[in-house]
Amino acid sequence: TRSGVPEAVLAEGKTPTEVADLIATGLETTGRAIATRLTPDHREAVHDHLDESHPGATIEDDQRARTLVARAPDFESPNLDATVGVVTAGTSDAIPAGEATTLLEEMGASVERIDDIGVASLARMLDQLGVLREQDVLIVAAGREGALPTVIAGLVDVPVIGLPVSTGYGHGGEGEAALSGMVQSCTALSVVNVDAGFTAGAQAGLIARQLDDARES
Amino acid sequence: TRSGVPEAVLAEGKTPTEVADLIATGLETTGRAIATRLTPDHREAVHDHLDESHPGATIEDDQRARTLVARAPDFESPNLDATVGVVTAGTSDAIPAGEATTLLEEMGASVERIDDIGVASLARMLDQLGVLREQDVLIVAAGREGALPTVIAGLVDVPVIGLPVSTGYGHGGEGEAALSGMVQSCTALSVVNVDAGFTAGAQAGLIARQLDDARES
Amino acid sequence: TRSGVPEAVLAEGKTPTEVADLIATGLETTGRAIATRLTPDHREAVHDHLDESHPGATIEDDQRARTLVARAPDFESPNLDATVGVVTAGTSDAIPAGEATTLLEEMGASVERIDDIGVASLARMLDQLGVLREQDVLIVAAGREGALPTVIAGLVDVPVIGLPVSTGYGHGGEGEAALSGMVQSCTALSVVNVDAGFTAGAQAGLIARQLDDARES
Amino acid sequence: TRSGVPEAVLAEGKTPTEVADLIATGLETTGRAIATRLTPDHREAVHDHLDESHPGATIEDDQRARTLVARAPDFESPNLDATVGVVTAGTSDAIPAGEATTLLEEMGASVERIDDIGVASLARMLDQLGVLREQDVLIVAAGREGALPTVIAGLVDVPVIGLPVSTGYGHGGEGEAALSGMVQSCTALSVVNVDAGFTAGAQAGLIARQLDDARES
Amino acid sequence: TRSGVPEAVLAEGKTPTEVADLIATGLETTGRAIATRLTPDHREAVHDHLDESHPGATIEDDQRARTLVARAPDFESPNLDATVGVVTAGTSDAIPAGEATTLLEEMGASVERIDDIGVASLARMLDQLGVLREQDVLIVAAGREGALPTVIAGLVDVPVIGLPVSTGYGHGGEGEAALSGMVQSCTALSVVNVDAGFTAGAQAGLIARQLDDARES
Amino acid sequence: TRSGVPEAVLAEGKTPTEVADLIATGLETTGRAIATRLTPDHREAVHDHLDESHPGATIEDDQRARTLVARAPDFESPNLDATVGVVTAGTSDAIPAGEATTLLEEMGASVERIDDIGVASLARMLDQLGVLREQDVLIVAAGREGALPTVIAGLVDVPVIGLPVSTGYGHGGEGEAALSGMVQSCTALSVVNVDAGFTAGAQAGLIARQLDDARES
Amino acid sequence: TRSGVPEAVLAEGKTPTEVADLIATGLETTGRAIATRLTPDHREAVHDHLDESHPGATIEDDQRARTLVARAPDFESPNLDATVGVVTAGTSDAIPAGEATTLLEEMGASVERIDDIGVASLARMLDQLGVLREQDVLIVAAGREGALPTVIAGLVDVPVIGLPVSTGYGHGGEGEAALSGMVQSCTALSVVNVDAGFTAGAQAGLIARQLDDARES
Amino acid sequence: TRSGVPEAVLAEGKTPTEVADLIATGLETTGRAIATRLTPDHREAVHDHLDESHPGATIEDDQRARTLVARAPDFESPNLDATVGVVTAGTSDAIPAGEATTLLEEMGASVERIDDIGVASLARMLDQLGVLREQDVLIVAAGREGALPTVIAGLVDVPVIGLPVSTGYGHGGEGEAALSGMVQSCTALSVVNVDAGFTAGAQAGLIARQLDDARES
Numbered sequence A, B, C, D, E, F, G, H: 001t002r003s004g005v006p007e008a009v010l011a012e013g014k015t016p017t018e019v020a021d022l023i024a025t026g027l028e029t030t031g032r033a034i035a036t037r038l039t040p041d042h043r044e045a046v047h048d049h050l051d052e053s054h055p056g057a058t059i060e061d062d063q064r065a066r067t068l069v070a071r072a073p074d075f076e077s078p079n080l081d082a083t084v085g086v087v088t089a090g091t092s093d094a095i096p097a098g099e100a101t102t103l104l105e106e107m108g109a110s111v112e113r114i115d116d117i118g119v120a121s122l123a124r125m126l127d128q129l130g131v132l133r134e135q136d137v138l139i140v141a142a143g144r145e146g147a148l149p150t151v152i153a154g155l156v157d158v159p160v161i162g163l164p165v166s167t168g169y170g171h172g173g174e175g176e177a178a179l180s181g182m183v184q185s186c187t188a189l190s191v192v193n194v195d196a197g198f199t200a201g202a203q204a205g206l207i208a209r210q211l212d213d214a215r216e217s
């Protein structure tokens, strides 16, 4: 599309049938369809539908990320010369980080996952500093107090996108503390909404495409 | 610094003497000093101090943006092969947009200012679409309902950083409606805090540096 | 009633039997009954009840809008010489927009639906500008950042009523960003509560009645 | 403009000189200029400027409403066949109600002011019921708990626009209780932001213009 | 107890067995037990338990109010020479109003229920003005915008306790608009928490006891 | 008035001249005028005005409470057979407690002040338990965490009205923690808005009047 | 670990299998595993898993506290010469207080439980004053208005950690009033998040370890 | 006092004369007086007053911390065998950290100040790790996103008290992001209110006194 970001179906709030239909339509119009936040029921309905209607399509299922990608046999995946690091503080950050990963891969970027390096155990993070500094862009997902993107952005000179995650209960729970901490960060972060892995991936993907353009010329 | 962003003095909440001293120290240690949110009193104190202590320094004053940059005679400004568009919806967005502009220029990026194209008069914005699409990155400042970054991001395929501005009174005033609208945007925006022009500039500057690197090689 | 707006039963929070009884009572006292936010269970209970108690009544079911209207055989529907445009940004806005539509039709206004013209794809909206400008009043439903009513109100000179919708997760989710953005709008909107399609319809219906009066005389 | 609402200068946050210049420009380009939220200093600067630059212009000053209108000698004021009732609960509602009045008069509507009929003394309000029911549209301003628009809308069948006012201290103060009460109203209100008299006037003015059109034809 | 208010079991969040046990204990220690917010399961468990353990006890069940009172055969109910009016705006206010009623009756006050006189139909309320003015104290329950206690308090000179109810969706929903409106009221209300019918009843009961004392002497 | 509460002028937000005029008018129409939240300038203006216009009037000035009462020579103060205890946790509660006291005295109740018995020094409070239990009604003012009304209500069986005070900074400051703590209280409190000493006094005054009536008969 | 606090598995949001696996891993790596917020399903899965994989392990189940501890046969529990008082206001505080107790015991502190001494019945609390003053540190759990830690901290000179509990409905419900009241407390409290019994226990455990160190030397 | 914490005068909101009087009274009753948040005017008034009334007293002025301590000639300062580390992230944390320092010193603890080690430059912090680990307790002050206490608590095994500071503008400003981040911390922090350096000092001082007791015996 004109906006540079592939369309995706947000399964949450839709029936399995609706999602399956939208995926089928996506396949037909653009050769590929992406969906996020699928339940097992959504997933099953998509498989059943496509098995019948589009037997040649390939389906890629990431159950951890709750995403699904279907591709027509002749769909040509883009390929960008740019690498995005997708970082998580802990296991609860897997869904939004996985959403970002799926979208980035569909936009053609190389993704380097660096998991479970939350600030509660700083040594693990410092061990990864070399890898972190090699990326073109970083997406850093963190829940609760959301300190990880701030700590990393103070140590690297690549752009960091903070991705707050809706973990945490009580005051500032549901990702609100993480979001407000990230916008207050004393380092140079930009931020997306709580759990908006899709948006973080899209933004990093647009930067990756600019870099790919620059490297080509 | 390691984080890739030049240090700057936030004058707000400091006395004129404190700001002048910090500027002088900055000049001596790094050859350049940047300050934001200066009042006329801050400004005067800096000029008085530097006239005496660093007569060779050049001072650049942007009264609209409320920023100031001092440079030692031998300071070599960086120069990046990348262009950032800094867009405002209206005149009230001038201060944060100016802060972003100053920082970007000090990081070496070319800045293209595109002013007063708020959604209340869509035609003016559509007229600038060509220019908007030519930029490597866009920072879009908007207050009140903050709709402009969303509308632009739907029309271009370069990364857009939303910069909410603290205009607006009543419910959702002080930039809160703009911030929450931007994180809710149905397009791919990343966002910084209300009035955080400095952070938006830093983030766009880091992207510009990556692009410059990519173009060089 | 004295307030000019037909009574309606809000099914949410009532048992199927309660809703069916209230519909039957409405039919008897005013010749017509309107209900909103029905589940399939509510719907079934109403049909079962009326089939027995009021076999002559006609029932109009809008499953998308989750509304239901029952009319006695001799009920005379009002007819106003005025047209209201009911606009949606996306498919998630269908329920409140449908509520508004049902109420407007029961008040006698002509309704023109203009769907799926959200700001993420501005071209689709600009295509409809002619139709939008022909309406007497516009109700514009939008969730997430809620920018659509602002963009439209800047392009037309008919009164626009903003209808925020409870889509969106995270910060500003549940329609709060949309509501605060609409009251902050830099154009001349009036606004109703999140998901209050009934209220938006009622307000537009009262304006339509004034116009009908004016045209008659 | 295309949006149907005359431009106005919001003096708040601008210097007296800036306001005077904007008024002068407005006079030249459209033959009339409107400003709101003027301090005495703004006012004086406008008079001084226009006395010199536009000696033929007439200036209308409403100190209670804090508005000012300047007109070129040959400006032709519009004249609409429609009446808007502007109602206040108490004396603290005078500024936003006055803003609405000024704008409506400049748009050409007849304005009927009905003041100080707050719910604490219901009898005074009931006395005015006849007048209230004669208006084409009502704007009802109220602060603190903001109950007046709800009470009136239950008694009349003309459209009512609720205008919350930033009176009240403590919990729900600054107009927040009034705004949330009005959007929660169990009657058919549409609402504008706290203190947004200008917006309420604009919206009512657009309705008045539709009625004038209807009456003409 | 020393605080003057009978103990009661809040069934919400307790298992049926726990509630039944607490009721039985209450019966034994004070001759009477009160419970609020019971589900049908709670209710059944209490009946089953008491049928066996306290066959002589009488059980009073108010399913509308979701309350239950058990009394030992020899329990002597208090009897106060004072009347409290318990008023509701609409049917959704029945549960908290019923809670207040149950508690008041157990404290010995006479209760006068005045139902469904919400501000949307002011005439019904004005019809009851005589009855309202005869009460010693009034509890006025209202949800959504919560205007009824304000309107009544302006018309009577007995003390009015506002009881906000958690109806209403969207902004200010869940009783928040009603609560903030009642504390902002331009009349002399005191207020209890959202849905806190028990507290309202206790407070009115303590006033009733003071009046009874005064009348006796 | 019909509402049973004497009118009062809220000086805050009014000019000294406006307040003086309103006091003079009050004197003439009802023989007495009450004002709250006066600055020294308001006070001076009232004295100057009345010295000239109403030389026979008596003026009572409570600078601690920031209230003022003016009475015509022939005004007959009411006298109720009922006592209200007005309690403060600390010195910062003096203004709202003083407002309540002034209003109660003007309504004719006897007021017993019990000061500085905040929960941080429980012994001082327990010493006053006898006095507290002798009152007909208690108003208990407290800022910060607002625990005092809860503690007292657990120890007495007279009705307690909680009066939250706007002391305290940071999270829950400005009286918000006190208000929410009082509505959450596990004892039977009714509550007024933050700093609403006037309202607390009015409510207690209406109860006092009921008691006086009961005692007379 | 370096942080001094034993790891624990937060069962909430994890499947029974995941929790059982994490417990087994914990057992193997550190000889002990702690889990919090288990449902009966989690509990069963852990027992089943360990019965098979670690038949020699002992499992301690606190169903009230919803915690579980598994220990390898050779695990040596620490033993600190320090006592922490864990206090509850009422029965609803049992879960977070139990979490704190479990963690403290696993860190080796002696725990003294002092239950059901909420402020509504001050006498019960005053009876325990001797015991309270003998502890080295106090954790005081309280929901609703959360006044208990404040009242206790005013009467003892040992450090008190406030633990707000998510009881209470309506305004300030879900523990928000308790948290804000505790941070506003006019005594010297430190505080943890709503329901964060684990954190309160960890903090008190670290203090206990310091005291044990001091006593040993 | 019984609570173990010395009384202190909060100068904010009091006149210079009031503060001077309270200091003089404190001196007389306990031999020492502490005041916080003094302006230069307060300071001057205290000096003037004591010079005259208590010429023998010594006054200690910490202008950075805005605190003042006056001691009678014969006052014996306590002396505890315990060290508290008071840590700041940046210069804006100086006032609350200084308040904590003053109170700790007056309670007799040794204070080690470790300044300007905020997370934006992690190396400076890691350099201080040895010193941090040597303290008995740590108070860690931080504004904006408030990440520093979390990062430190993950690296040390002494108890850490988080002290959020009211720096930062926009969303989550005024210390709200820091507070909510600290209560959400994935490490074991206890927390005090925004800017509550006095409370943090008091809490750490009580722990220090326990340690001193333990070491003595």
Ligand SMILES: Nc1ncnc2c1ncn2[C@@H]1O[C@H](COP(=O)(O)O)[C@@H](O)[C@H]1O
Pocket (backbone or CB within 6 Å): A006, A007, A008, A009, A010, A011, A035, A036, A037, A099, A196, A197, A198, A199, C090, C091, C092
């Ligand atoms: N997880 C997600 N978060 C945010 N936006 C999404 C997500 N998944 C899909 N979308 C976007 O939301 C829109 C789908 O909305 P809908 O029409 O309701 O399916 C698409 O334009 C997607 O680009």
Ligand SMILES: Nc1ncnc2c1ncn2[C@@H]1O[C@H](COP(=O)(O)O)[C@@H](O)[C@H]1O
Pocket (backbone or CB within 6 Å): C006, C007, C008, C009, C010, C036, C037, C099, C196, C197, C198, C199, E090, E091, E092
């Ligand atoms: N979807 C809706 N949103 C807002 N108000 C509604 C809705 N549906 C019905 N109503 C109004 O709410 C009232 C119904 O309330 P109830 O007595 O609870 O059925 C009626 O007076 C209707 O006019």
Ligand SMILES: Nc1ncnc2c1ncn2[C@@H]1O[C@H](COP(=O)(O)O)[C@@H](O)[C@H]1O
Pocket (backbone or CB within 6 Å): D090, D091, D092, F006, F007, F008, F009, F010, F011, F035, F036, F037, F099, F196, F197, F198, F199
């Ligand atoms: N301190 C106060 N707090 C709340 N209401 C007050 C106060 N003082 C006066 N009032 C009431 O507010 C109204 C005065 O409003 P105004 O017309 O602005 O003077 C009167 O009806 C008084 O009953």
Ligand SMILES: Nc1ncnc2c1ncn2[C@@H]1O[C@H](COP(=O)(O)O)[C@@H](O)[C@H]1O
Pocket (backbone or CB within 6 Å): A090, A091, A092, G006, G007, G008, G009, G010, G011, G035, G036, G037, G099, G196, G197, G198, G199
């Ligand atoms: N009830 C609890 N509240 C807060 N934190 C907890 C709780 N139980 C466990 N934890 C901590 O949360 C982390 C568990 O996170 P996870 O990796 O999601 O299991 C561990 O490091 C525990 O120290």
Ligand SMILES: [Mg+2]
Pocket (backbone or CB within 6 Å): A002, A003, A004, A005, B152, B153, B154, B155, B156, B157, B158, B187, B188
């Ligand atoms: Mg785009």
Ligand SMILES: [Mg+2]
Pocket (backbone or CB within 6 Å): A152, A153, A154, A155, A156, A157, A158, A187, A188, B002, B003, B004, B005
């Ligand atoms: Mg960096």
Ligand SMILES: [Mg+2]
Pocket (backbone or CB within 6 Å): C002, C003, C004, C005, D152, D153, D154, D155, D156, D157, D158, D187, D188
């Ligand atoms: Mg009406």
Ligand SMILES: [Mg+2]
Pocket (backbone or CB within 6 Å): C152, C153, C154, C155, C156, C157, C158, C187, C188, D002, D003, D004, D005
């Ligand atoms: Mg328009």
Ligand SMILES: [Mg+2]
Pocket (backbone or CB within 6 Å): E002, E003, E004, E005, F152, F153, F154, F155, F156, F157, F158, F187, F188
């Ligand atoms: Mg009591």
Ligand SMILES: [Mg+2]
Pocket (backbone or CB within 6 Å): E152, E153, E154, E155, E156, E157, E158, E187, E188, F002, F003, F004, F005
């Ligand atoms: Mg009254």
Ligand SMILES: [Mg+2]
Pocket (backbone or CB within 6 Å): G002, G003, G004, G005, H152, H153, H154, H155, H156, H157, H158, H187, H188
């Ligand atoms: Mg630690």
Ligand SMILES: [Mg+2]
Pocket (backbone or CB within 6 Å): G152, G153, G154, G155, G156, G157, G158, G187, G188, H002, H003, H004, H005
């Ligand atoms: Mg203590």
